[in-house]
Amino acid sequence: MTQSQSxxxxxxxxxxxAFADPPxxxxxxxxEPYALRAIVVLHTESGHYGLGETYGDSAHLARLERAAGFxxxxxxxxxxxxxELVEDSxxxxxxxxxxxxxxxxxxxxxxxRVLSAFNVAALDAQGKILGLPVSTxxxxxVRERVDFSGYLFYKWDRHPGHEPDAWGEALDPEGxxxxxxxxxxxxxxxxxxLKGGVFPPEQEAAAIEALHQVFPGTPLRLDPNGVWNxxxxxxxxxxxxxxxxxxxxxxxxxxDNAAVRRAxxxxxxxxxxxxxxxxxxxxxxxxxIDIVLSDHHFWGGLSxxxxxxxxxxxxxxxxxxxxxxxxxxxxxxxxxxxAATENIDYACDTHWPWKRPDEDVILPGALExxxxxxxxxxAPGLGIELDPEGLARLHQQYxxxxxxxxxxTGYMRRIDPSFELASPRW
Ligand SMILES: O=C([O-])C(=O)C[C@H](O)[C@@H](O)C(=O)[O-]
Ligand SMILES: [Mg+2]
Numbered sequence: 280m281t282q283s284q285s286x287x288x289x290x291x292x293x294x295x296x297a298f299a300d301p302p303x304x305x306x307x308x309x310x311e312p313y314a315l316r317a318i319v320v321l322h323t324e325s326g327h328y329g330l331g332e333t334y335g336d337s338a339h340l341a342r343l344e345r346a347a348g349f350x351x352x353x354x355x356x357x358x359x360x361x362x363e364l365v366e367d368s369x370x371x372x373x374x375x376x377x378x379x380x381x382x383x384x385x386x387x388x389x390x391x392r393v394l395s396a397f398n399v400a401a402l403d404a405q406g407k408i409l410g411l412p413v414s415t416x417x418x419x420x421v422r423e424r425v426d427f428s429g430y431l432f433y434k435w436d437r438h439p440g441h442e443p444d445a446w447g448e449a450l451d452p453e454g455x456x457x458x459x460x461x462x463x464x465x466x467x468x469x470x471x472x473l474k475g476g477v478f479p480p481e482q483e484a485a486a487i488e489a490l491h492q493v494f495p496g497t498p499l500r501l502d503p504n505g506v507w508n509x510x511x512x513x514x515x516x517x518x519x520x521x522x523x524x525x526x527x528x529x530x531x532x533x534x535d536n537a538a539v540r541r542a543x544x545x546x547x548x549x550x551x552x553x554x555x556x557x558x559x560x561x562x563x564x565x566x567x568i569d570i571v572l573s574d575h576h577f578w579g580g581l582s583x584x585x586x587x588x589x590x591x592x593x594x595x596x597x598x599x600x601x602x603x604x605x606x607x608x609x610x611x612x613x614x615x616x617x618a619a620t621e622n623i624d625y626a627c628d629t630h631w632p633w634k635r636p637d638e639d640v641i642l643p644g645a646l647e648x649x650x651x652x653x654x655x656x657x658a659p660g661l662g663i664e665l666d667p668e669g670l671a672r673l674h675q676q677y678x679x680x681x682x683x684x685x686x687x688t689g690y691m692r693r694i695d696p697s698f699e700l701a702s703p704r705w
Pocket of ligand 1: 303304306380383451474502504550601602604605
């Protein structure tokens, strides 16, 4: 190995990008025509680089820039020091905005959210320096392929004022089954998740039943993002006995989810009521959930996600992964992490099929989703390379599109002024 002394961070570039996103409906509104991300490119004095990807909301970008200022000169192998410096950079920060989830999850740890992309980029650089994949740095791959689920969304056939997209409309069980057929044909998914919280629960339960008829034996999940009350969670959970693999976030609080969990036959998963290390004690004590859907973007990157995996195992919690609209760097990071995490118990979520294949910031070919899984890249680091032209193109798109925050609710209200946020809604 080369002297680690020379692997200090010489420079960090943070580039906001925008990529096309279809009109996917959820409990807080609808996806805007572009999804925002921030791309972190870290350069070492020794001439290596590392990649990270995170939210592109403006408050988050400002924090990334500030943290980057603190990190210059730090050795990429000193992950603890990187975490400490990120915390230092956030002193006095009141934590307003920059959550990156359109208001859906606002209680994640500020420090972990900002740290994440730097931790990923440092690990990528370490791997490139050492000639080892990140999965090896995380303890070694325990699987060669990582399973993902097909992530189904209710959607319009187009953004208002735009041409229809190739996916078409999905606003009822038939539309959802049609979408699922395309997803399965194209990517071979062996598990399917429906994003709910859009229509009354009985309609969403009917969509799940329709999927069960067409794909018997396929594990199914339903996620209303916490907009149901306890009685609805119990009713739908009981109705879908033998049909759902797990129910995800029927309610928002640990207390309400615990009440649902006690009364339904299937396990309960969350990426809303357990979103930081601080949430774990209460959820464990209340027996609120069975499965943590981890997300390295808000659990502090890959090192701290590995710590979460250890805690989950200790307390008998199952583990899988949540996703938001993302590009190839995040996908590669998820794949490397899942490869090195023994207790990934279910096929992970990904928004990958919703991204246009010709829009990314990495060179094509490293991540192929086939048979419902991605082969873990064995090339050094995350196993991907930056595509500078793709980065420049998506940055220009960011400048041109005018969006600066993810705002599913504001967009929905411009289209349907009567749209109301309410939790619980049903
Ligand atoms: O599992 C989840 O809660 C998600 O995937 C959250 C996302 O924000 C999803 O609702 C979306 O993309 O609209
Ligand atoms: Mg969820």
